[in-house]
Each structure stands twice: as structure tokens, then as C-alpha cells.
Amino acid sequence: MATTLRRLAFYSSGLLVMCIAGLPVIGLTLGLWPPVELSWHDVSRFVEYNGLTTSILNSLFLSLAAPVIAWYVAFLVYSQYRFSPAWQSLEKRLSPLLSLPHLAVALGLVYLFSSGGLLWNSIAVPEWLSLPRKSLLTMMLALTIKEVPFFLLIFGALGRQLPIKSWLLQGRALGHSEAASWWLLVFPALLKQSRLALLAAMAYCLSVLDISLLVGPNIPQLYAVVLYHWQTGFSAIEQSQAFIANLVLLLLLGVLVAAIYLHEWLAVKRIHYHGVMAHRLKMASLGRLFSYWLVSFSVLSIAILVTFFLWSVGWNSQSHISSADLSFTLWQAEWFFMQTPLFNSLVIGLISSGVGVGVSLLALELQQQKQTYLPDYLWLMAILLPQLSMVYGWQIAHTAFSGGYGMSWVVLAHVPFTFAYSYLVLRGPFQSIDRRYELLAASFGFSYWQRWWLIRFRLLSPALLSAFAIAFSVSMAQYISTLMIGAGRVVTITTEAVAIASGNEQGITAVYILVQAVLPFMVFLIASILAHRLRGSVNVTYH
Amino acid sequence: MMWQIFSLLGLTSRSLPVLPRHVLIVLMFYVGFASAVNAQQATASQVQWQQILKQAQGQTVYFYAWGGAKPVNDYLRWASKEIASRYKIRLQHVKVADITEALSRLKAEDGGKSAIDLLWVNGENFSYLKEQNLLLGELNSRIPNTSLLANEQLPLDSDFGVPIDGFEVPWGVGQFNLIARSEVFNEATVTPSTLLAAAKQYPGRISYPRPPEFHGTTFLKQLLVALTHSDKRLYAPVTDAAQTELLPVLWAYLEQLHPLTWQQGKAFPSSNTEQLGLFQQNQLVMAVSFNPNQLFKEQSANKIPQSAQRLVFSLGAITNSHNLAIPKGAQSPEAAMVVIDFLLSEFAQTQKLTGEWGDPAVIKALVDEAATLPAQQELHSSWQQVIEALWQQRYGA
Numbered sequence: 001m002a003t004t005l006r007r008l009a010f011y012s013s014g015l016l017v018m019c020i021a022g023l024p025v026i027g028l029t030l031g032l033w034p035p036v037e038l039s040w041h042d043v044s045r046f047v048e049y050n051g052l053t054t055s056i057l058n059s060l061f062l063s064l065a066a067p068v069i070a071w072y073v074a075f076l077v078y079s080q081y082r083f084s085p086a087w088q089s090l091e092k093r094l095s096p097l098l099s100l101p102h103l104a105v106a107l108g109l110v111y112l113f114s115s116g117g118l119l120w121n122s123i124a125v126p127e128w129l130s131l132p133r134k135s136l137l138t139m140m141l142a143l144t145i146k147e148v149p150f151f152l153l154i155f156g157a158l159g160r161q162l163p164i165k166s167w168l169l170q171g172r173a174l175g176h177s178e179a180a181s182w183w184l185l186v187f188p189a190l191l192k193q194s195r196l197a198l199l200a201a202m203a204y205c206l207s208v209l210d211i212s213l214l215v216g217p218n219i220p221q222l223y224a225v226v227l228y229h230w231q232t233g234f235s236a237i238e239q240s241q242a243f244i245a246n247l248v249l250l251l252l253l254g255v256l257v258a259a260i261y262l263h264e265w266l267a268v269k270r271i272h273y274h275g276v277m278a279h280r281l282k283m284a285s286l287g288r289l290f291s292y293w294l295v296s297f298s299v300l301s302i303a304i305l306v307t308f309f310l311w312s313v314g315w316n317s318q319s320h321i322s323s324a325d326l327s328f329t330l331w332q333a334e335w336f337f338m339q340t341p342l343f344n345s346l347v348i349g350l351i352s353s354g355v356g357v358g359v360s361l362l363a364l365e366l367q368q369q370k371q372t373y374l375p376d377y378l379w380l381m382a383i384l385l386p387q388l389s390m391v392y393g394w395q396i397a398h399t400a401f402s403g404g405y406g407m408s409w410v411v412l413a414h415v416p417f418t419f420a421y422s423y424l425v426l427r428g429p430f431q432s433i434d435r436r437y438e439l440l441a442a443s444f445g446f447s448y449w450q451r452w453w454l455i456r457f458r459l460l461s462p463a464l465l466s467a468f469a470i471a472f473s474v475s476m477a478q479y480i481s482t483l484m485i486g487a488g489r490v491v492t493i494t495t496e497a498v499a500i501a502s503g504n505e506q507g508i509t510a511v512y513i514l515v516q517a518v519l520p521f522m523v524f525l526i527a528s529i530l531a532h533r534l535r536g537s538v539n540v541t542y543h
Numbered sequence: 544m545m546w547q548i549f550s551l552l553g554l555t556s557r558s559l560p561v562l563p564r565h566v567l568i569v570l571m572f573y574v575g576f577a578s579a580v581n582a583q584q585a586t587a588s589q590v591q592w593q594q595i596l597k598q599a600q601g602q603t604v605y606f607y608a609w610g611g612a613k614p615v616n617d618y619l620r621w622a623s624k625e626i627a628s629r630y631k632i633r634l635q636h637v638k639v640a641d642i643t644e645a646l647s648r649l650k651a652e653d654g655g656k657s658a659i660d661l662l663w664v665n666g667e668n669f670s671y672l673k674e675q676n677l678l679l680g681e682l683n684s685r686i687p688n689t690s691l692l693a694n695e696q697l698p699l700d701s702d703f704g705v706p707i708d709g710f711e712v713p714w715g716v717g718q719f720n721l722i723a724r725s726e727v728f729n730e731a732t733v734t735p736s737t738l739l740a741a742a743k744q745y746p747g748r749i750s751y752p753r754p755p756e757f758h759g760t761t762f763l764k765q766l767l768v769a770l771t772h773s774d775k776r777l778y779a780p781v782t783d784a785a786q787t788e789l790l791p792v793l794w795a796y797l798e799q800l801h802p803l804t805w806q807q808g809k810a811f812p813s814s815n816t817e818q819l820g821l822f823q824q825n826q827l828v829m830a831v832s833f834n835p836n837q838l839f840k841e842q843s844a845n846k847i848p849q850s851a852q853r854l855v856f857s858l859g860a861i862t863n864s865h866n867l868a869i870p871k872g873a874q875s876p877e878a879a880m881v882v883i884d885f886l887l888s889e890f891a892q893t894q895k896l897t898g899e900w901g902d903p904a905v906i907k908a909l910v911d912e913a914a915t916l917p918a919q920q921e922l923h924s925s926w927q928q929v930i931e932a933l934w935q936q937r938y939g940a
């Protein structure tokens with residue numbers, strides 16, 4: 001009886017996981033197809049589109065370079081701060097930038113550092129030093145800056161399960177400096193365990209639209225923008241172009257996946273080479289530089305926040321510091337209209353990220369029991385597949401089922417995303433848990449469930465908090481899926497903010513972006529504080 | 544009908560010219576008769592409208608409209624309040640970043656039951672919806688206030704060259720104009736040559752939104768009209784011959800202009816609002832707008848210098864309407880019609896014109912000929928695609 005029950009539980013939870021993880025594929029299969037049949041003429045028209053090659057290469061370069069650079073920066077920062085007393089304050093200070101939307105960072109950067117921007121106006125800086133308003137460089141900088149805290153959060157969750165401290169000790173025993181030990185011993189493990197996060201960041205950079213429009217180069221446009229124009233033009237020609245462009249997007253994602261493995265292989269090989277040959281690691285001395293990171297990062301976060309705050313109280317380029325006419329009218333006028341959206345966002349965010357984290361734990365547990373892990377990218381479909389087509393497919397299905405426009409449908413539409421993101425946060429920590437604890441507990445006669453709850457869950461709890469926070473912020477950021485499934489019945493702060501930001505009106509955009517950031521900010525902050533209380537396995541052995 | 548009446552009275556055609564008094568009587572009789580018929584029709588449609596008003600009570604209208612402009616959002620908040628108290632209808636503005644999100648929903652619903660009751664649309668999006676038969680028709684005969692529309696004074700019968708045919712109702716008017724710093728242009732109108740001169744005087748400070756953004760495309764259309772002295776062929780479907788004769792002059796002009804524009808033409812603002820932002824931050828000396836009152840609104844909000852001026856192209860401002868449409872599968876079509884009726888009322892149109900938004904009215908009572916910019920006919924819609932495609936081919940990369 002017990003075995004049957006357990007088997008039943010196993011299969012039914014397997015089914016649940018498959019359903020959630022499979023939703024993206026279902027969406028894409030329904031939503032991808034063009035309304036007309038394709039001909040070779042369409043393909044040649046696609047290929048001949050002026051600037052397509054450059055668009056693709058730029059996008060590919062951007063989505064490879066920005067996340068990889070951000071990863072290395074985050075690694076260096078992590079190596080500088082992990083065992084310093086500043087680590088805790090660092091984790092807390094990540095919250096503001098983690099919770100600000102990417103668009104806000106791009107807006108802030110351009111406003112602060114481009115010619116005619118706030119800083120550049122107040123101190124005379126040569127024109128050539130300023131940040132171009134629209135360029136690959138600006139776009140890359142915005143994305144890199146925004147991804148660094150994301151990777152730091154991932155490292156924070158991972159680092160608690162990895163015996164980094166004893167690795168460093170062993171490194172020292174072998175005569176390496178601490179900096180060199182980070183590269184030789186910690187780097188390969190972190191790189192492998194954060195592969196999914198890297199992939200998610202790359203997929204994001206490849207398909208992001210709002211920042212591409214705002215600060216990306218547009219002669220030629222980035223690939224995501226080209227695709228968007230086709231997809232939202234409804235003529236037969238444009239629809240067939242959009243279809244081909246989506247296939248190419250999938251191909252590009254394949255390239256990114258391959259690039260991740262290739263990079264990992266090359267980097268680890270190089271590290272091994274250095275390790276074996278006992279070369280002095282030149283890059284090890286680079287780390288020092290990054291000990292200033294916390295300060296500069298905090299300054300930047302504050303500068304961006306202050307800029308937005310000033311905009312929101314009516315500051316604009318016509319204002320002078322002495323006679324600025326600042327007022328809270330916008331805040332007062334909008335506050336009344338923001339309460340329901342905020343409440344909706346909170347409820348949807350809490351439920352969908354709770355479910356997302358739960359299902360990804362289930363997915364990991366099932367794979368652990370079967371002793372086989374499915375390929376990573378299968379679990380990240382929601383992040384990897386072209387979102388517009390995917391959600392369009394959901395919309396077709398949702399309409400066909402005559403589904404209502406209630407909150408539960410919106411939650412369901414968010415769960416694939418919260419699932420994918422919490423899976424990518426949890427996978428590394430889940431796999432890195434030292435099995436000896438559970439073995440020991442088993443030898444004391446603890447049952448399977450007791451072991452799971454008392455050992456595994458407790459050890460994982462800091463990572464679970466990070467996963468929850470990330471999932472929550474991902475749910476908060478959903479625009480297309482909320483609008484398309486909620487159909488305007490379920491209004492969230494993000495559906496409002498994104499629509500309003502599309503008009504580029506500084507004041508009101510700033511109000512909504514700041515409010516939009518408040519909920520994730522609180523969740524990130526609470527998660528980082530709780531994580532320190534619960535410390536996980538760090539507490540047990542390595543500290 | 545006239546002859547039937549005559550024979551009823553026992554009159555013949557021959558007696559008509561010699562009996563003017565009779566004619567008078569006959570005509571008076573006819574007029575009376577006809578107005579009775581009209582009155583009957585009017586009461587019928589009034590009864591119908593009363594029914595619609597009754598059915599509309601308690602319904603909610605989900606109005607999909609671009610949510611990027613605060614003045615528009617505020618206006619709709621005002622309208623929701625008014626509509627709620629007058630008609631007991633809940634008007635819910637569904638803010639979208641791009642109206643194509645609504646189109647994509649209508650496409651997914653495929654003409655069936657729709658979550659959209661009302662949408663704000665024009666141009667190629669309207670053309671697609673009309674062609675796919677996704678819109679409710681005969682709006683003109685169903686909504687009483689459509690009789691107020693200023694069809695004579697404004698081009699309200701077609702939308703970017705596509706006949707409206709009662710599938711949408713004009714709500715406001717756009718007239719393409721430039722906003723510039725006072726020192727840039729000396730005259731109140733712009734020609735291609737004064738624009739080029741300004742670009743030379745202010746290198747890197749002039750630009751236009753990157754086509755296919757429709758402000759950018761309209762900018763090119765205005766240049767094309769001016770450069771070809773408003774060639775007739777621009778208002779007919781595009782032909783190969785017309786293309787090869789008319790377009791090279793535009794490209795030749797742009798070859799001269801682009802090196803002098805913002806970032807030497809290696810980047811363009813993505814939208815008119817982005818360009819306006821750059822103008823506000825004094826990065827550009829010129830912005831573009833479809834709202835003729837934008838300049839005054841920006842000035843009164845103190846977002847641009849008080850000295851900035853509004854300009855139109857010398858042959859007139861390309862003028863078109865932005866419109867309201869009801870999807871075929873709308874769940875509250877009655878309430879949506881009542882909302883349109885309200886939005887066309889003098890009360891609502893006045894508020895739209897004089898309030899924060901400043902969007903020109905479309906009804907006879909409020910069309911102010913003096914305030915209306917000299918209008919320029921919209922090009923035939925086929926030119927739009929050609930201009931956009933060729934621009935992309937020449938300058939897009």
C-alpha cells in the first residue's frame with residue numbers, strides 16, 4: 001500500500017512538473033505558425049533584409065559579452081567580499097538594483113552619463129568621454145551593470161552549499177595565494193553550477209525589447225527590434241517574416257547554449273593548464289580592484305534612485321537647482337490609482353513564486369530520486385523560447401477553453417517563468433548539498449520525509465529564499481503575459497508602468513518605476529536578512 | 544414620389560408652370576410629409592437609442608488604448624467619472640504600450656467572444672481589422688452624436704487612405720507639426736531647404752523618428768510632398784513609374800541631410816516621444832508631433848523653453864484622424880456605443896480640446912478654422928510601405 005501510494009505521488013508530481021515545464025512548449029507550438037504558407041520567396045526576402053547580418057551579429061555579441069563580463073565581474077567581486085565582514089551589507093545593498101527594472105538602469109545611466117546629462121552638465125567633461133545615447137556600448141554597459149547583482153545573488157545562494165573555505169585552505173596548503181586559489185579551485189565549480197543563470201541572462205539580452213529601443217543601436221536595429229516590428233505588423237508578408245525570424249531566434253539560442261559549454265570548457269582548460277604548470281595567475285591580481293566595487297556600486301544605485309526621485313517630483317531640464325519647482329502632485333494624484341495594481345501584483349507575485357519554487361523543488365527531487373538529470377535547457381524553456389509567440393499561443397488556448405480573465409489564470413501564466421527562474425537558482429545548491437548529512441540522519445533512523453524536511457529543506461532554506469525573491473521579481477516584471485491573459489481585468493503595477501513608460505514622459509515614468517521597484521525591493525531585502533539568520537550549511541561546517 | 548403626390552392632388556405636369564400657387568402648396572405639402580417621415584425615422588432611431596442606453600446600464604467597457612501619455616490617461620479618468628454618473632457604465636481604460644497588443648488578442652480570439660469592448664486605433668491597424676472583418680459596422684447610423692462630426696471641414700471619411708465605412712468613429716485629429724527652438728527657423732513654415740539650412744547651422748541637433756515609426760514616416764511624406772510640389776501621383780496607388788520618378792529626389796535630399804543630423808544619421812530616436820525628450824534635454828533643437836497643441840501644453844507644463852515655436856511644412860500639415868472602434872465580439876457593445884456617443888459630445892470634446900491633452904475636436908461646433916493648421920492631404924496608403932521599405936534598404940543599416 002505504502003509503495004503504491006508513494007508511486008502514485010511520484011507519478012502525479014511528475015505529471016505536475018511536466019505540465020508546468022511543458023507549458024512554454026505548448027504555447028510556442030500553438031503560437032508560432034504563420035497564417036499563410038511559406039515560400040522560398042519569403043526566405044529570400046528575409047535574408048535580403050538590409051542590415052540583417054549586422055543585426056544578428058550585434059545581438060549575438062551583446063548577449064554573449066554582457067552576461068559573460070557581468071559573470072566575471074561578479075566572480076571577482078564575490079571573491080573579494082565573500083569572507084569579508086562587508087558581505088552582509090553587500091547582499092543587502094544589492095536589493096535596490098536587483099529590484100529596479102532593466103529599463104530604469106538604462107534610463108538612469110544615459111541620463112547621468114551621456115552628454116547633456118545631469119553629471120556631464122554640472123562638471124565640464126569632454127564630449128568624447130560621455131556615453132553615447134544609442135550604441136552597442138551603452139546597451140552593453142546597462143545590461144552588464146544590471147546583471148552583476150543577479151549573478152552575485154546566484155553566487156550567494158550557491159556559495160552556501162560549496163565548501164569554498166576548505167578549498168581555499170587546501171589551496172593555501174598547496175602554496176597558492178588566496179586570489180589564485182579562487183581561480184584554480186572555486187572558479188570551475190561556480191562556473192559549472194551557475195551555467196543556467198548565465199544562459200538565462202543571455203536569453204534575456206537576446207530578446208529584450210524596451211532597452212533595445214531606448215539605448216540600443218538602431219542603424220541597423222538589434223535583432224529583437226526587427227523581430228518585434230515583423231511580429232506586430234499584421235500583413236501576410238510580415239507574419240511570414242516573423243515566423244522565419246522566430247526560427248532564427250531559436251537557432252541563435254542554440255548558438256548561445258553551445259557558446260556557454262564552449263566557454264566553460266575553454267576557461268576550465270586554461271585554469272587547469274595554469275594549475276598544472278604552476279604559472280603565476282596574472283588575473284589574480286585583478287581582484288584587488290574589485291574591492292572598491294561595493295562603494296562605486298552603492299553610489300551608482302543611489303544616483304539612479306535620486307535621479308528618478310527628482311524626476312518624480314517634477315525636476316526637468318528646464319529646472320534650475322536654485323529655483324526648482326518641486327512638488328509631490330504626481331505622487332498624490334497617482335497614489336489612488338496605484339493601490340489596486342500594487343495589491344494585485346503582490347498577490348500574484350506571492351502565489352506564483354511560491355508555486356514556482358515548490359514545483360522546481362519537486363522537479364529537482366524527482367530527478368534526484370531517478371538519479372538522472374534532464375538537460376538544463378529543457379527546464380528553462382520559459383526563459384529561452386520567444387516570449388511573444390509563446391504567450392500568443394497561451395492566449396489562443398485560453399480563448400479556446402473560454403477561460404475567464406481572473407487572477408488564477410494570470411498566476412498560471414506566471415508560473416512557468418517563476419518556475420524556470422527558481423529552478424535555475426536552486427539547481428546548483430540542491431545538487432551541491434553534502435549527502436553525508438542525510439546519510440547520517442538515516443543512520444539515526446530518521447524517515448525519508450523527516451530527513452527531507454529536517455536536513456535538506458533546512459540546508460536549502462537560504463537558497464530557497466533567494467529563489468523566491470528572484471521568482472517574485474520575475475513575476476512582478478511580467479507585462480505581456482499579464483496583459484494577454486488578464487485582458488485588462490487584472491491590472492498590475494507593471495502593466496501600468498510599462499504602458500506609461502512607453503510614452504517617455506519623465507515624471508510619471510519615474511513615479512511608476514519607483515513604485516514598481518518597491519515590492520521586489522522589500523522581498524529581496526527580507527530574503528537577504530532572513531538568509532543570514534538561516535545561514536544554511538555555512539553555519540554547520542565551513543564557517 | 545413627387546409625381547405620386549401630384550397625381551393624388553389631381554394635378555398634371557402641364558398645370559405646374561402656370562400655377563405657381565399650386566406648386567407652392569404642393570411643395571409645402573411635400574415638405575410636411577417628408578418631415579413627418581423623417582420624424583418617424585427619428586423616433587424609431589431614438590427608441591432604438593433609448594433601448595441601447597437601457598441595455599448599456601451596468602455594463603463595463605474595457606477600452607484598450609495606448610497608455611503612454613499622462614494627459615490622455617487623465618482625460619480618460621475624467622471621462623470614466625462622467626460616464627459612470629451619467630449612464631451607470633464603468634469605463635475601464637486598459638493601458639497598453641502598443642495597440643498591436645490589442646490586435647494580437649483580436650487575432651487570437653478570431654472573431655469570437657472578445658475581451659475588448661472598445662479600442663483606439665488608426666492607420667494600418669484599422670486597415671487590418673477592417674480587412675479581417677473583426678470590427679462592428681454601421682457605427683454611424685447607430686450612434687446619434689456621429690451626426691455632429693465635422694465631415695465637411697476635416698478629412699474624416701478615410702483613415703490613411705482606407706475608407707472608414709462606419710467601422711470606426713473619429714475621436715480626434717492629428718496634424719503633423721514641428722516644435723523647434725525659436726532661433727532655428729526664421730519663418731513660420733518649413734521647406735526642405737530651410738530645414739537643410741537649419742541642419743547646417745545646428746549640425747547634429749536635428750533628427751526624426753526612425754521609420755517605420757509613423758511620425759518618422761510622416762516626416763518623410765511631408766518632405767516628399769514638398770520636394771515633388773505635391774505631385775498628383777502621390778495620392779493614387781503607387782506605380783513603378785511614379786516610384787522611379789518621384790522618390791529619387793527624396794533620397795537625394797536625405798543624402799544631404801543625414802550627415803548633418805543627430806549622430807550623423809547613425810542613430811535615430813525610436814519614437815516621437817523619445818525625440819521630444821531629447822528636445823527637452825536640449826540635445827536636439829527640433830521635435831515632431833501630431834498634436835497641434837502639443838507646443839502650448841509642453842510650455843505650460845514648463846517642460847520646454849517658452850520661446851519654442853510650432854511650425855508646419857509650407858504645403859500644409861498632413862492631417863488625419865485617430866479613431867474609436869468596437870470589435871465584433873465585444874461583450875458590451877451597447878455600452879461601448881454609449882461611450883463613443885459621450886466622447887463625441889460637445890461637453891467631452893471641449894474638455895479634450897481645452898484640457899491638459901489639447902487634442903483638436905472633430906465636431907462641427909468646435910472646429911475652429913482659425914486654429915486648424917493648413918491641412919495637407921494624406922498620401923495614398925500604398926506609398927507608406929514603399930517609403931518605409933526603401934528607406935530601410937537605403938539607410939537602415
